[in-house]
Amino acid sequence: MIDETVIFEKMNETSLSHQQQRAFQPEKLSAPRDFSKPSILLSKDADSMPIIIEIGAGKGKHALSFAAAHPNKHLIAIERTRNKFEAFTKQAELKNLANLNPIHADAIAWIVHAIAPKSIAKMYILYPNPEQHNPNQQWLNMPFFEFLLSRLQDGGEIILATNIEAYMDNAEEQAKAVWQLPILRQTVASDSQRTHFEVKYLARNETCWELTMRKPEGYHTRFDDWVATS
Template sequence: MNTTKERKFKPEKLFEPRDFKRPEIQDKQYLEIGAGKGMHAMQFAEANPSKHLIAIERTRAKFDVFSERSRELALNNLLPVHADAIPWVVHALPPESLEGVFLLYPNPEPKNSSQRWLNMPFFEFLISRMKPNATLVLVTNIVDYFKETTEVNRDVWKLKAEESEVPKDSARTHFEIKYLARGENCYQLLLTKPHNYKTSFDEWAI
């Protein structure tokens, strides 16, 4: 039995991240969690000048590389953020503010499956920040993780789901390039939030 929803998320318990600055949310606003060195984030911002992306990375060394490269590109539709994503999202994003979310090759948390994104109560809060018809893209090279994710969505979150294999010439992240180059399969789950979808946090805001 999946107890994800029973372990209720409590956003009011989370403090603002250190040096927190609330961003200006744009009309076509996207979010990437776990941006690494920013390869996908910078590609996305360059290819979609009318869309805005906030890209969060927790690891200092990776974020410093990302931040420096993004400054060189001077992309005014990309905001790199160094923070833990969960408290940052709670304090920064109002309900129904995102057009899309990217979770590209997240840590599979082999020692603690409850920390996988769709297994966390926080995932309901993240859905509440998405607009109707907004999409969430999760990609992994671990087939068991992919299968678990699709099952949890089917049983718990019930977002519209499209499953696919990543094309062999795709190059969104350094991980993706490495996995595909050595012949591994990578798997993508595209989740879409239906109209009239309800969460416990639809009216919750700082």
């Protein structure tokens, strides 16, 4: 007798747009403490205003200047370390930008619970700096990256920057071989000042790299219809 479940799973896997085998399990993640969705995600403005996400925003240097420079885009900037987040919110309160939501949370759990499929125009991951000896902490090595891609609109972009050449080499390789994404790899201009870490590395004459990954039209993941029930 033919096992229909196996056939269905095989069909599902072969129609995926990427080569990642191990699936992320969003249903296992509880919502972050004090979780609530920013009003932009509940309002109709979300349809007219591109929503951008920044993961690991630190003290918010990039988030604050990005939101000020792009009043027609809405930025949700997530940072999990309390003291950095407090420094960020202090500045955000002074600037009072209506198009910026600083969020204090782990970005993985928060995105799983807050973000609908195909709703994000762009994502920034600037200088994530994982422990060098733990490749599982690199964003493109994580099964969660498939979930992240499912939240991007077709044609949307993920921008990753790092000063660690081995991180950039691996990200480029994973983006092409596993995630099957068109990419652009560039060096960051030596006078760029987007983030506190970027300023620090460039002042030490280090090279910083940036990888832009674009989600092609019709890209298919296992989470394209998955929404949290929280």
